Amino acid sequence: MTFATHPSTALEMLATDPADVVVSDMRMPDMDGAGLLQEVRTRWPDTVRIILSGYADEGAALRSVPVAHQFLAKPCDPATLMATIRDACELQDRLSRPELRRLVGGLGALPSAPQSFAAITEALAQPEVHLRQVASIIEQDPSCAAKLLQIVNSSFFGLARQVTRVDEAVAYLGVTRVRDVVLAAEVADMFHCSTPELAGIAQEVNERSGIVAAKARELVKPRHAHDAFMAGILHDIGRLALATVLPDQYGAIAREQCTGDDLVLLEQELLGASHADVGAYLLRLWGLPFTLVDAVARHHDQISSDDDSPLAIAVATAVSQLDGAADTATLTPEVHSG
Known part of the structure; x- marks a missing residue:
């Protein structure tokens, strides 16, 4: 395990010796955690990317949705951090083909069917959208549902139990956060491409x-x-x-x-x-x-x-x-x- 005190130093170290897992703080000088993990995803797509962020950094943390695999809240218990890293390393053995593992690891968002994304966008644009309506749309779209559950179950939000229901995730996150998650996941860009x-x-x-x-x-x-x-x-x-x-x-x-x-x-x-x-x-x-x-x-x-x-x-x-x-x-x- 190696440590770096500056993003540029981390990138130099990775260029010499690529890592299986990178854990980054959100707030850093010159480049924030989202920027660092974006660079890591581009240059070393098979590396697992984990972001550490405080509750005050909620808006910034949402920017890291497309580039971070997991989110941990500060202060983070050392045992939780070690368990997360250990699980990430074990995941590297799940797929036997390194090239395929690298390609999947570099995936930021999954494609959405056009009808689903159009419906979500239209619903979120309404000034008084009903949360149940948004949840019902997202439940029909596996990619949006997966990304939403990823965010709400991250330790950044500090829930006492894991959420497996989309309606609970939407109710907890609220319309504004749901809109941010959908946009940050770049579902629209993925579909247009x-x-x-x-x-x-x-x-x-x-x-x-x-x-x-x-x-x-x-x-x-x-x-x-x-x-x-x-x-x-x-x-x-x-x-x-x-x-x-x-x-x-x-x-x-x-x-x-x-x-x-x-x-x-x-x-x-x-x-x-x-x-x-x-x-x-x-x-x-x-x-x-x-x-x-x-x-x-x-x-x-x-x-x-x-x-x-x-x-x-x-x-x-x-x-x-x-x-x-x-x-x-x-x-x-x-x-x-x-």
């Missing part, structure tokens, strides 16, 4: 995610309903990441029109990892709750009804039923009783 094929993949992911989310919510007890719905919304977010960072290769995969296990096998053969691996990697990198990450990682697995994760069982069952891959009716009673 996309190809028609990429937009089509994003639209397909959104449609499938809505179906899986609704089915997963039906398969669990009421206390798990909202979490199961959110896990369903996010389950295919790895496809958005792959379509964004590898548009040509993933476009070719999409044209094969594979689903279920066939899609996973084709991704692993051509890219070295599946969209489930990439989605879980990205969401864990963003610091989202383990239950959501676990459900995303295993949504194409054959999960035993004895498994202790109702979210993972519900999402895998919903995906399997949608793809017609297997008869999963026998899992449903076990999910309800879990």
Whole structure:
């Protein structure tokens, strides 16, 4: 572990010996943390980027949304910092292909379907927008939902528990913060730079995610309903990441029109990892709750009804039923009783 007292010194050190993880304060001389992490993302995209910021720096911290993977509030407990760094290092081993890991690590925002972004922009432009209306729109868009949950669950906001529901995140952050998060994530820029094929993949992911989310919510007890719905919304977010960072290769995969296990096998053969691996990697990198990450990682697995994760069982069952891959009716009673 090495330390630098100035951004320019940090960049010089990284040029000589690139790091697995960079932890930066927000307030620094000449260049703030957002600027430093932007430079790190450009030059060393596979490096995990963590920002430290005080509550007084809230506006500045939101500027770091596109370039920081995780956010920690000052003062930060040393044990929390070490655990965050340790988790980040373990993530580096999740994907076996360094090039793919670097590409996903350099991703600042995921693509949004045009209808979703237009609806969010229109709603946020209203002087008296209803929070439930904003939450309902965002719930239908996996990329916006993931980014919003990343921000609200960061230690910068100091919540006593992790938030897995979009409506709670919107209620806590408020309309102004939600607008800042959406803009800072550069969803609009990402969409305008996309190809028609990429937009089509994003639209397909959104449609499938809505179906899986609704089915997963039906398969669990009421206390798990909202979490199961959110896990369903996010389950295919790895496809958005792959379509964004590898548009040509993933476009070719999409044209094969594979689903279920066939899609996973084709991704692993051509890219070295599946969209489930990439989605879980990205969401864990963003610091989202383990239950959501676990459900995303295993949504194409054959999960035993004895498994202790109702979210993972519900999402895998919903995906399997949608793809017609297997008869999963026998899992449903076990999910309800879990």
